[in-house]
Amino acid sequence: MAATRRCFCAASALVLAGCAGTRSNPPAGAIAQLGATGKLRAAINFGNPILASRGPGGEPRGVSVDLAREAARRLGLAVELVQFNSAGNVVEAVKAQQVDLAFVAIDPVRAADMEYTAPYVIIEGAYLVRNGSPLQGNAEVDRTGTRVVVGHGSAYDLFLTRALKAATLVRAPTSPEVTNMFLAQNLEVAAGVKQQLEADAKRVGGVRLLPGRFMVIEQAMGVPKGRTAAQAWLSGFIEEMKASGFVADALRRHGIEGAAVAPRSSAANRT
Known part of the structure; x- marks a missing residue:
């Protein structure tokens, strides 16, 4: 920061x-x-x-x-x-x-x-996972084999490019497309604006946000x-x-x- x-x-x-x-x-x-x-x-x-x-x-x-x-x-x-x-x-x-x-x-x-x-x-960045995901906290995301989808060129993309050491970033064309790509490609985590992900969770069902935030924007x-x-x-x-x-x-x-x-x-x- x-x-x-x-x-x-x-x-x-x-x-x-x-x-x-x-x-x-x-x-x-x-x-x-x-x-x-x-x-x-x-x-x-x-x-x-x-x-x-x-x-x-x-x-x-x-x-x-x-x-x-x-x-x-x-x-x-x-x-x-x-x-x-x-x-x-x-x-x-x-x-x-x-x-x-x-x-x-x-x-x-x-x-x-x-x-x-x-x-x-000031806004918050959050992670979205499926209801059955073993991930329970933000600190658990940065692990080998975890793929995190994020909007290309977004603040989350820039931050996670620096912050993630073991997880793999996958880039969606835009932030509004993150959740759909997360589901379509069966990825482990979606990252983005907390409010956008909350709205997406209501729209698609079967997913949940990890508690708290992984960054402040x-x-x-x-x-x-x-x-x-x-x-x-x-x-x-x-x-x-x-x-x-x-x-x-x-x-x-x-x-x-x-x-x-x-x-x-x-x-x-x-x-």
Whole structure:
């Protein structure tokens, strides 16, 4: 976790500068970097139900959608919600500068290609097994012969690639496909967002979640590498959104359970 926190320490150092621009007029540099095409292109990932889902008419909704729209409003920009089904595809779009803003889990690998704010939401990663599985706890998963399916390029994929020493990772194209692949290929464990796996367990039956969590995921706003003016403004923006209750209200409004608003960053606490 210490390595993870180092990924956004630079963002925390920029909070003071960002807050001033957030509460008044955003600085010209931030507007230029976030609206280079004349609009704010925000990546919305439907692969993480904590962040976004589709409404009855297919329209994007969720805490990330609300934050993107509020940021665009304050910047005086139109917003374009660029839709994705996996975190891996979102990261590639950020690297290619096809989007101006993304909502992603903080990870040291991703830090090579993007600038982070401090986290705004903390969620949990969980394991899913069949009811008859001998596995009873998270610590039992990392054993030879255990195959763990995970969404390709997701925060869970990145974390487990580093953490697992004996078990084998199997990658599904996207996180929403993990449980179906777990069942179809008769794999031992599925890994992903706890809420997604809970919903899948109700949908398919005959499976259970292992108690607790195997990781904590810190969700932040990210921009392409080098866009430090955008990072500074967004760092102040996200602290304000947490402190004002905006993030908590969005989670409640969209019926999201099991996710917590991240604490204020250390730099914000010193203001």
